[in-house]
Amino acid sequence: MQMTATDNHAVAQAVHDVGSALWFGGSVMGVAGVNKSGNDLSQGIDRIRVAKSAWTRFSPAQWLGIGATLLAGAQLTRSSRGRLALQKGYGSAGAAKAAIAVLGAAATAYAAYCGTRIGNLAEEARQRGDQVDVKDATLPTPLTPPQIATWQRRQRLAQYAVPALAGANIVLGSYLVQSYRTGATAKGLLRRLIPGR
DSSP states (O other): OOOOHHHHHHHHHHHHHHHHHHHHHHHHHIIIIITTGGGGOSOHHHHHHHHHHHHHHHHHHHHHHHHHHHHHHHHHHHHTHHHHHHSTTHHHHHHHHHHHHHHHHHHHHHHHHHHHHHHHHHHHHHHHTOOOOBSSSSOBOTTSOHHHHHHHHHHHHHHHHHHHHHHHHHHHHHHHHHTTSHHHHHHHHHHHHSTTO
16 A cells, blocks of 8 residues: 555654653653652652652653654654745744744753752762752752752753643644644635735
């Protein structure tokens, strides 16, 4: 069975959407579940360790989702060259979506780096015999060593930026898919041909 251009587009769209869902869902689970799960443990160091362990295990799946989103997004852009040129508004939405996807990947990498720094600093403090007191993986207490608290603050900002950007990527993807409807295509072409319309 030979695949047509339409079939290739459908496959790329499916890969993109599944990758985006994995990325968004995993980041929300991290904020709501993984980073908070340490509350159930009595030792501060264990609160950090359990989150670090969970993120380390999930990281390959998360990056698979991000990679699928970016690669399939590039394929969708390639297959929509004509639409990008002709349909008014489609190109700017596509550019915004691409920028948000790249920013989201960067935020994910930064969040992972913050988590690694928190984990390493906590282990170093433990080896020195210092007490590592934290509420959970991203929330310090007044007794948290200052360096760890600083990275926890950075991690908190990054952990909320990731699902916000991954979610915005999904929303813009939905907008672009709706642009394929016959009415939306005709309207976009008319707006391109008759400025001010």
